[in-house]
Amino acid sequence: MNGKTMRRVYMDNHATTEVDPRVVEAMLPCFSETYGNSGSRNHAFGWEAEALVDEARERVAKVIGAKAKEIIFTSGATESDNLALKGVVEFYKEKGNHIITATTEHKAILDTCKALERKGLATVTYLPVDAFGLIDLDALRSSITDETILISIMHANNEIGTIQPLHEIGKIAKERGVLFHTDATQGAGKIPVDVEAMGIDLLSMSAHKIYGPKGVGALYVRARNPRVRLTPQLDGGGQERGFRSGTLNVPGIVGLGKAMQVAGEVMEGENERLLRLRERLRQGIMGKLDEVFLNGHPMQRLPGNLNISFAFVEGESLLMGLKDIAVSSGSACTSATLEPSYVLKALGIGDELAHTSIRFGLGRFNTEEEVDYVAERVVHEVNRLREMSPLYEMAREGIDLKTFNWARE
Amino acid sequence: MAYSDKVLDHYENPRNVGSFAKDEPGVGTGIVGAPECGDVMKLQLKISDEGVIEDAKFKTFGCGSAIASSSYVTELIKGKSVEDAYAIKNTQIVEELNLPPVKIHCSVLAEDAIKAAIGDWKGKKGNEADSEKKAV
Numbered sequence: 250m251n252g253k254t255m256r257r258v259y260m261d262n263h264a265t266t267e268v269d270p271r272v273v274e275a276m277l278p279c280f281s282e283t284y285g286n287s288g289s290r291n292h293a294f295g296w297e298a299e300a301l302v303d304e305a306r307e308r309v310a311k312v313i314g315a316k317a318k319e320i321i322f323t324s325g326a327t328e329s330d331n332l333a334l335k336g337v338v339e340f341y342k343e344k345g346n347h348i349i350t351a352t353t354e355h356k357a358i359l360d361t362c363k364a365l366e367r368k369g370l371a372t373v374t375y376l377p378v379d380a381f382g383l384i385d386l387d388a389l390r391s392s393i394t395d396e397t398i399l400i401s402i403m404h405a406n407n408e409i410g411t412i413q414p415l416h417e418i419g420k421i422a423k424e425r426g427v428l429f430h431t432d433a434t435q436g437a438g439k440i441p442v443d444v445e446a447m448g449i450d451l452l453s454m455s456a457h458k459i460y461g462p463k464g465v466g467a468l469y470v471r472a473r474n475p476r477v478r479l480t481p482q483l484d485g486g487g488q489e490r491g492f493r494s495g496t497l498n499v500p501g502i503v504g505l506g507k508a509m510q511v512a513g514e515v516m517e518g519e520n521e522r523l524l525r526l527r528e529r530l531r532q533g534i535m536g537k538l539d540e541v542f543l544n545g546h547p548m549q550r551l552p553g554n555l556n557i558s559f560a561f562v563e564g565e566s567l568l569m570g571l572k573d574i575a576v577s578s579g580s581a582c583t584s585a586t587l588e589p590s591y592v593l594k595a596l597g598i599g600d601e602l603a604h605t606s607i608r609f610g611l612g613r614f615n616t617e618e619e620v621d622y623v624a625e626r627v628v629h630e631v632n633r634l635r636e637m638s639p640l641y642e643m644a645r646e647g648i649d650l651k652t653f654n655w656a657r658e
Numbered sequence: 659m660a661y662s663d664k665v666l667d668h669y670e671n672p673r674n675v676g677s678f679a680k681d682e683p684g685v686g687t688g689i690v691g692a693p694e695c696g697d698v699m700k701l702q703l704k705i706s707d708e709g710v711i712e713d714a715k716f717k718t719f720g721c722g723s724a725i726a727s728s729s730y731v732t733e734l735i736k737g738k739s740v741e742d743a744y745a746i747k748n749t750q751i752v753e754e755l756n757l758p759p760v761k762i763h764c765s766v767l768a769e770d771a772i773k774a775a776i777g778d779w780k781g782k783k784g785n786e787a788d789s790e791k792k793a794v
Contacts, residue, residue: 565721601693637675639700639717655692
């Protein structure tokens with residue numbers, strides 16, 4: 250290996266994160282010492298495992314302002330989202346069948362909604378968002394009908410990091426007697442969330458976005474005011490108060506618990522540091538290039554999130570040039586559907602700019618040195634690719650790319 | 659997705675990047691694709707009076723495979739007659755660069771660019787002939 254390829258930088262912390270060594274350490278004994286089934290009630294192996302699960306439940310609950318018994322462990326946020334939406338729709342079908350969500354939600358919400366619509370079990374309103382990715386609270390209010398049983402709005406967006414006003418949404422939901430679910434996959438354990446203060450009835454979360462292991466998550470289900478009921482989507486041994494059958498993933502749950510405990514302890518300082526790094530990266534890139542645009546909200550966003558469109562440079566080609574740097578793109582070429590990011594589209598960003606977007610996800614283990622290196626590499630590659638770009642040349646010649654007569658396929 | 663070595667080589671060392679002046683005699687310019695589709699190729703050919711492609715330059719906005727396809731085309735096409743160049747098929751580009759199915763459209767675009775550039779050159783030549791006739 251030469252010096253150029255030896256260096257690797259991971260800056261895709263919205264996709265997943267490195268497991269914190271403290272989490273690994275907490276999990277390890279679960280494989281070879283406390284490997285019992287937490288459901289075994291008649292021997293010490295079971296009791297030990299159960300004690301670990303109880304501890305993890307306390308730790309998760311504490312960070313989101315919940316009670317331990319309101320935490321249901323799942324295989325991850327996708328399962329939590331499915332259980333919340335399908336479980337509510339099925340249980341409350343006598344009450345109504347209308348769900349309100351937003352166009353920028355994760356596919357785990359959108360595709361679950363579509364599946365419910367397809368089966369004729371629910372009607373769904375997809376709220377539009379403004380240019381920063383925020384929903385309009387008046388539009389939310391006016392979409393609530395007598396049939397509305399659930400509002401599902403994400404905490405923070407996975408692509409652009411925009412943080413929705415959960416307090417206000419929770420208040421509206423309470424006023425109208427509608428349940429409020431939030432997909433907090435990118436929020437819980439990263440930024441403050443309090444289910445009591447925010448009036449949240451259901452909350453999905455994941456371990457691997459917050460330096461925990463993959464394959465484990467949780468769903469918070471409010472127990473009082475109101476007591477939220479769900480029809481289980483997995484039948485079996487009746488674990489997790491009957492909401493989610495299946496032997497508990499004790500190592501994963503312990504990992505989630507530890508990850509949340511650490512998150513609760515370091516959150517404030519970590520977010521200050523991430524914000525400083527994010528702004529350093531933003532200035533290091535945007536201060537040195539023209540025709541670059543920030544996607545998402547300038548302030549109301551995850552501290553570690555930076556999403557930038559580099560006009561005239563296609564996203565996948567830029568990723569290719571940054572091959573030792575892990576970031577992601579909203580370009581069509583990186584998606585299975587060959588469509589550019591639906592989130593950027595929902596913001597009103599044209600396809601031509603969506604194709605040029607890059608998401609930087611800063612995390613706990615990124616350093617200032619890495620930020621400087623990434624900024625330098627990005628600037629260099631963008632300049633190189635612009636020299637190769639017919640669009641950059643045309644724009645500099647004063648040709649209006651919007652009105653040019655393109656030979657469309 | 660892993661890129662083939664040839665795609666990587668063309669991406670890292672693109673051949674014949676640049677532009678000729680569009681109004682230069684013997685230059686045909688083809689611009690294909692559209693920004694909102696994520697691919698735009700500009701291929702320029704310098705063609706002799708005898709109809710031989712003497713030089714080629716490209717600029718591409720697109721993924722690595724699109725850049726590689728257009729870069730490869732500039733190499734492939736030099737020295738060819740206009741007729742031979744017009745007959746180049748996208749499958750030739752696919753084979754050379756080992757493009758996966760999801761990147762076939764990049765090769766199609768490169769083929770379109772060749773045809774557009776030759777078409778532009780023919781059009782220009784026709785106009786020149788017309789204006790010469792008018793001058794006489």
